[in-house]
Structures are given as C-alpha cells and as structure tokens.
Amino acid sequence: xxxxxxxxxxxxxxxxxxxxxxxxxxxxxxxxxxxxxxxxxxxxxxxxxxxxxxxxxxxxxxxxxxxxxxxxxxxxxxxxxxxxxxxxxxxxxxxxxxxxxxxxxxxxxxxxxxxxxxxxxxxxxxxxxxxxxxxxxxxxxxxxxxxxxxxxxxxxxxxxxxxxxxxxxxxxxxxxxxxxxxxxxxxxxxxxxxxxxxxxxxxxxxxxxxxxxxxxxxxxxxxxxxxxxxxxxxxxxxxxxxxxxxxxxxxxxxxxxxxxxxxxxxxxxxxxxxxxxxxxxxxxxxxxxxxxxxxxxxxxxxxxxx
Amino acid sequence: xxxxxxxxxxxxxxxxxxxxxxxxxxxxxxxxxxxxxxxxxxxxxxxxxxxxxxxxxxxxxxxxxxxxxxxxxxxxxxxxxxxxxxxxxxxxxxxxxxxxxxxxxxxxxxxxxxxxxxxxxxxxxxxxxxxxxxxxxxxxxxxxxxxxxxxxxxxxxxxxxxxxxxxxxxxxxxxxxxxxxxxxxxxxxxxxxxxxxxxxxxxxxxxxxxxxxxxxxxxxxxxxxxxxxxxxxxxxxxxxxxxxxxxxxxxxxxxxxxxxxxxxxxxxxxxxxxxxxxxxxxxxxxxxxxxxxxx
Numbered sequence: 001x002x003x004x005x006x007x008x009x010x011x012x013x014x015x016x017x018x019x020x021x022x023x024x025x026x027x028x029x030x031x032x033x034x035x036x037x038x039x040x041x042x043x044x045x046x047x048x049x050x051x052x053x054x055x056x057x058x059x060x061x062x063x064x065x066x067x068x069x070x071x072x073x074x075x076x077x078x079x080x081x082x083x084x085x086x087x088x089x090x091x092x093x094x095x096x097x098x099x100x101x102x103x104x105x106x107x108x109x110x111x112x113x114x115x116x117x118x119x120x121x122x123x124x125x126x127x128x129x130x131x132x133x134x135x136x137x138x139x140x141x142x143x144x145x146x147x148x149x150x151x152x153x154x155x156x157x158x159x160x161x162x163x164x165x166x167x168x169x170x171x172x173x174x175x176x177x178x179x180x181x182x183x184x185x186x187x188x189x190x191x192x193x194x195x196x197x198x199x200x201x202x203x204x205x206x207x208x209x210x211x212x213x214x215x216x217x218x219x220x221x222x223x224x225x226x227x228x229x230x231x232x233x234x235x236x237x238x239x240x241x242x243x244x245x246x247x248x249x250x251x252x253x254x255x256x257x258x259x260x261x262x263x264x265x266x267x268x269x270x271x272x273x274x275x276x277x278x279x280x281x282x283x284x285x286x287x288x289x290x291x292x293x294x295x296x297x298x299x300x301x302x303x304x305x306x
Numbered sequence: 307x308x309x310x311x312x313x314x315x316x317x318x319x320x321x322x323x324x325x326x327x328x329x330x331x332x333x334x335x336x337x338x339x340x341x342x343x344x345x346x347x348x349x350x351x352x353x354x355x356x357x358x359x360x361x362x363x364x365x366x367x368x369x370x371x372x373x374x375x376x377x378x379x380x381x382x383x384x385x386x387x388x389x390x391x392x393x394x395x396x397x398x399x400x401x402x403x404x405x406x407x408x409x410x411x412x413x414x415x416x417x418x419x420x421x422x423x424x425x426x427x428x429x430x431x432x433x434x435x436x437x438x439x440x441x442x443x444x445x446x447x448x449x450x451x452x453x454x455x456x457x458x459x460x461x462x463x464x465x466x467x468x469x470x471x472x473x474x475x476x477x478x479x480x481x482x483x484x485x486x487x488x489x490x491x492x493x494x495x496x497x498x499x500x501x502x503x504x505x506x507x508x509x510x511x512x513x514x515x516x517x518x519x520x521x522x523x524x525x526x527x528x529x530x531x532x533x534x535x536x537x538x539x540x541x542x543x544x545x546x547x548x549x550x551x552x553x554x555x556x557x558x559x560x561x562x563x564x565x566x567x568x569x570x571x572x573x574x575x576x577x578x579x580x581x582x583x584x585x586x587x588x589x590x591x592x593x594x595x596x597x598x599x600x601x
Contacts, residue, residue, distance in 0.1 A: 053391075054391070054547075077391065077393045084387060084391070087388055088383045089388065090316075090380070092319075093316070093319075097319070101312060102392060105393045106392070106393065
C-alpha cells in the first residue's frame with residue numbers, strides 16, 4: 001500500500017492465557033477512513049491501543065506515521081489524536097477548561113473556543129464534565145482528540161452506548177473530518193457505522209483479520225446474495241423454504257424467515273407458488289442487499305452481536 | 307516536567323471544588339488548632355505558641371493525603387489513560403501533585419498563624435522564615451510520601467488502609483498530638499525514626515525560639531533526601547492504567563524511602579540531641595502551665 005500512514009504486520013498480543021491478537025495485519029493510507037469491524041472481544045481495542053502507544057505488542061510490526069508508537073515519544077503524540085473506548089475526565093473539570101488544558105500540551109493547537117462552537121458545546125462551555133450527557137461527553141472527547149489538529153485520529157467505538165440521535169451527530173462529525181482529509185482508524189461493532197463512514201474495512205474476529213476491502217468489495221465477497229425476509233400466516237418451518245430456487249440458506253428470526261438468495265426474482269416466484277400449493281399466505285416480504293453482517297456471518301458462522 | 311504548572315493549576319482548581327478536600331485540608335486542621343488552643347492551652351498565649359508547632363506540622367503533614375489520593379482516583383477512573391495519549395509525562399503529573407499540595411497548604415498555614423496571633427493573642431510568633439522553609443520542605447516531602455503509597459497500591463481501598471496506618475504513626479508517635487516528652491523512653495527513641503518527628507520538632511523549635519535556619523539543617527536535609535528518594539521510586543513505579551498491577555516485589559522499594567530516616571534515627575539515638583531539644587521545648591509548656599496554676 002503506497003503512502004501507508006499505518007502499517008501493521010503479524011501483530012501478536014496475549015493477556016496471560018488469552019491470545020488477544022493472533023497475527024493482525026493491515027495498512028491504512030493517508031486520508032483514508034479505515035474501519036476495524038468485529039464483535040466485542042475480537043481484538044479491535046487491543047490493536048488500536050498498541051497503535052496509540054498505550055500497550056506493548058508481544059511481537060509483529062507496527063508503524064504509525066513512520067514511527068514505532070512505543071518509542072515515538074512527543075513527536076508521535078503531537079501528530080495523533082484519539083478517542084478512547086471510555087474517555088474519562090475529572091468530574092469537576094469544566095468543558096472549556098478541559099479543552100484549554102489539553103491545548104496547552106501541544107506545540108500546535110486549535111483555539112478551544114472554536115472547538116466548543118464546532119462541537120455544539122456552547123451551552124455547556126462552563127458545565128462540569130459530570131453534568132454532560134453521553135453524547136456531549138463523546139463530542140467533547142472528539143474535540144479533545146482534535147485539539148492538536150492531528151494528521152491521524154484513532155476513534156475507538158466512538159458511538160458505543162449512544163442513542164440514535166447522538167450517534168448520527170457523531171457520524172456527521174466524522175464525515176466532516178473525512179472531508180478535511182484526516183486519516184482515521186475507526187473501530188466499531190455497528191455494521192451501519194462501518195458501511196456509512198469507512199472507505200475500507202477489516203473484519204476482525206478472535207484476534208485475526210478475516211477479510212479486508214471496501215464495504216462494496218466485502219458485500220460482493222458474499223456472492224451477491226440478497227436477503228429476503230418473509231413472514232407467513234402459518235409458520236411451516238425452514239425445511240421447504242430451503243428447497244426454493246436460488247436459496248442457499250434459511251434462518252428463523254423472531255417469527256420471520258430469512259432467506260439468502262442468489263436469484264431473488266425466481267426465489268419469490270417459487271415461494272408464492274409453494275405457498276399457494278400448501279394453502280399458506282404471505283403476510284410480509286422484505287428484500288435487502290447483503291450487509292457487512294451477512295459477510296461476517298458467512299465468514300464466521302456467527303452474528304456480530306453473538 | 308514542563309507541564310507541571312498547568313497540571314498543578316488544574317488540580318488545585320479541582321481540589322477547591324471538592325467539599326471533602328476543603329474539609330480535610332482546611333476545616334480539619336483549624337479544628338485541631340481550636341482544640342489545642344482552647345482545651346490543651348486553655349488560651350494561655352505561651353502554651354499556644356508551643357502547641358502551634360504541632361498544629362502547623364499537622365497541617366503540612368496533611369499533604370500526605372491530598373493530591374496522592376487524587377492521583378489514585380485519576381488512575382482508577384481511567385483519567386490518567388487520557389493524559390497518557392498527550393505529551394504529558396509521569397514526571398509532570400507527580401511534580402504537579404507536590405506543587406499543588408504546597409500551594410493548597412499555604413493558605414491554611416496563614417489562617418492558622420493569623421488566628422493564633424489575633425484571636426489567641428500569641429505575642430512571640432517565632433521565626434517566620436524558618437517556619438516557611440520547614441513548611442515548604444515538609445509539604446513537598448509528605449506529598450512525595452503520599453505519592454509512593456499511591457504508586458504501590460492497586461486501588462483506593464488499599465491506599466486508604468495503608469495511608470491510615472502510616473498516618474496513625476505520624477499522628478501519635480511524632481509529638482504532633484501528645485508531647486513526646488510524656489511518652490515512655492522507648493517510644494521517644496522509636497519516634498526518632500519517623501520523618502514526622504523532625505517536622506514537628508523543627509516547627510516547635512521555629513515557633514518557640516526564633517531559631518536560625520542552620521539549626522534545622524539536619525531535619526531539612528533528612529526531609530529533602532526522603533522526598534528525593536520517594537519521588538524517584540514513585541516515578542519508577544508510576545502506572546497509567548487502572549488494570550496495571552504493581553508487582554509485590556516492587557513494594558519493597560518503598561522501604562528505600564525510609565532509609566534516610568532510619569540512618570538519621572540511629573545517629574540521633576546514639577549521638578544526637580533531638581530528644582533534648584524536644585524536652586527543652588516541652589519545658590515551655592510546663593512553665594506556662596505552672597504560671598497559670600496559681601491563678
């Protein structure tokens with residue numbers, strides 16, 4: 001990968017008997033939003049914390065902005081920004097005080113007042129950290145990560161635990177940053193987040209990268225199978241549905257059947273015929289293109305939330 | 307170390323916003339002052355001057371708790387991790403503990419001094435320069451002792467247990483609460499191994515005799531060496547992560563911080579005049595009591 005801002009090769013890390021990373025490899029180009037997508041415990045945070053210089057690796061190669069994160073020192077820290085999975089600040093620190101304090105740690109820094117305005121924290125300028133909502137705390141965490149105007153940002157699950165409204169606000173901030181040509185390494189277990197925000201995604205499971213590519217490439221990887229969700233008046237089980245033309249897999253979810261089909265029109269025709277023959281009725285039908293979740297299921301046999 | 311001052315300002319601000327901190331660093335020492343002045347000295351100005359030594363020393367020794375506890379809280383809550391991502395180093399954070407403790411102790415000392423002078427009408431207020439030097443060195447040293455405990459403990463509960471045990475020794479076996487002169491000889495000799503004893507005795511000497519600074523040189527040097535060793539060990543054992551545990555063997559290093567006082571204790575027990583100084587100071591209290599008795 002030319003112009004690699006992050007280069008990771010065969011990264012290994014264990015905590016006691018638990019092998020958290022078992023040879024993670026990927027690279028991130030300048031200006032790219034790169035996502036690490038995987039379930040909790042997949043090794044995303046360990047990977048990011050190694051790249052931030054917070055943890056040591058057992059073996060493997062990690063280069064960030066041409067430096068080893070553990071030995072890059074102040075030069076390294078001046079150039080990167082980060083939102084930790086759980087950012088904590090002193091409860092009685094005010095929003096603007098926090099931004100001014102963190103700005104003072106860097107040779108080059110943005111104006112705290114400008115960041116307060118940009119992250120819509122004007123009303124909370126003098127509020128204590130403990131008085132902020134989850135979304136406001138996360139916006140402050142993002143503002144702190146930007147205070148040194150970094151070339152590279154690490155965003156570790158930036159929307160975890162937020163309500164949909166707060167999540168959308170964070171999405172638009174990340175999209176703005178993308179517009180500013182910042183390089184971003186984002187970890188998430190939300191499919192929508194990876195799909196919507198990332199130029200490329202690495203799917204991580206059990207400490208390994210199991211697939212890498214653009215969201216579109218990864219979806220194609222799943223064989224262009226369309227997801228057809230049907231609800232029947234009389235549930236008949238998955239047996240006969242598996243026999244339908246083009247269907248490769250059927251699962252039952254909350255009283256509905258999810259069919260994976262490579263020939264959706266033919267599958268639907270066959271389904272309608274079969275229902276007529278068996279005297280059953282179709283209550284609802286939804287079709288969806290394959291998602292990254294489908295790709296994950298295909299690769300691991302599990303859902304992201306399992 | 308270059309961020310020590312901005313961190314100190316932030317930490318002082320946070321401390322001033324904490325009711326618990328204000329209670330223990332201001333109300334509590336003033337409570338001691340009134341108790342000593344009213345109950346023990348019964349308003350006798352000479353006796354109050356004698357008791358001001360321990361009162362000031364107790365206030366200074368309070369630095370043992372303040373910012374080191376804040377640092378443990380920061381670590382437990384994951385706040386230090388956020389600082390680790392910046393250009394701030396462990397040295398800056400530790401130094402800010404000492405600097406902020408120092409500036410937070412000074413106002414209380416001043417208030418105590420003014421109360422003593424204008425409410426209890428103490429006439430002879432000792433050697434102010436010596437008091438200030440001892441207070442400065444004492445605050446820095448006891449802050450560093452607090453840091454070393456914070457460095458070797460794994461959580462707040464553990465920190466408080468160890469701090470309380472050490473604080474108990476400082477409080478009751480240094481002359482800060484009960485004059486050493488009324489204690490059995492073996493306790494008096496054991497007290498010579500405690501850093502708090504030198505601070506209390508030094509403060510008492512400064513308050514009573516308008517002594518010149520060279521007379522406190524030994525006490526100051528021992529306190530400074532103790533501070534240096536404690537700071538160095540704290541720096542070595544510093545942890546950013548809440549889940550990083552200090553190895554059991556590393557805790558033995560804490561003993562190293564006590565080595566200067568161990569050596570000083572031996573020297574004082576064999577050749578020193580510290581106990582005579584302490585007894586001589588105590589005579590002031592006895593004389594004040596005798597003068598008051600016929601009344």
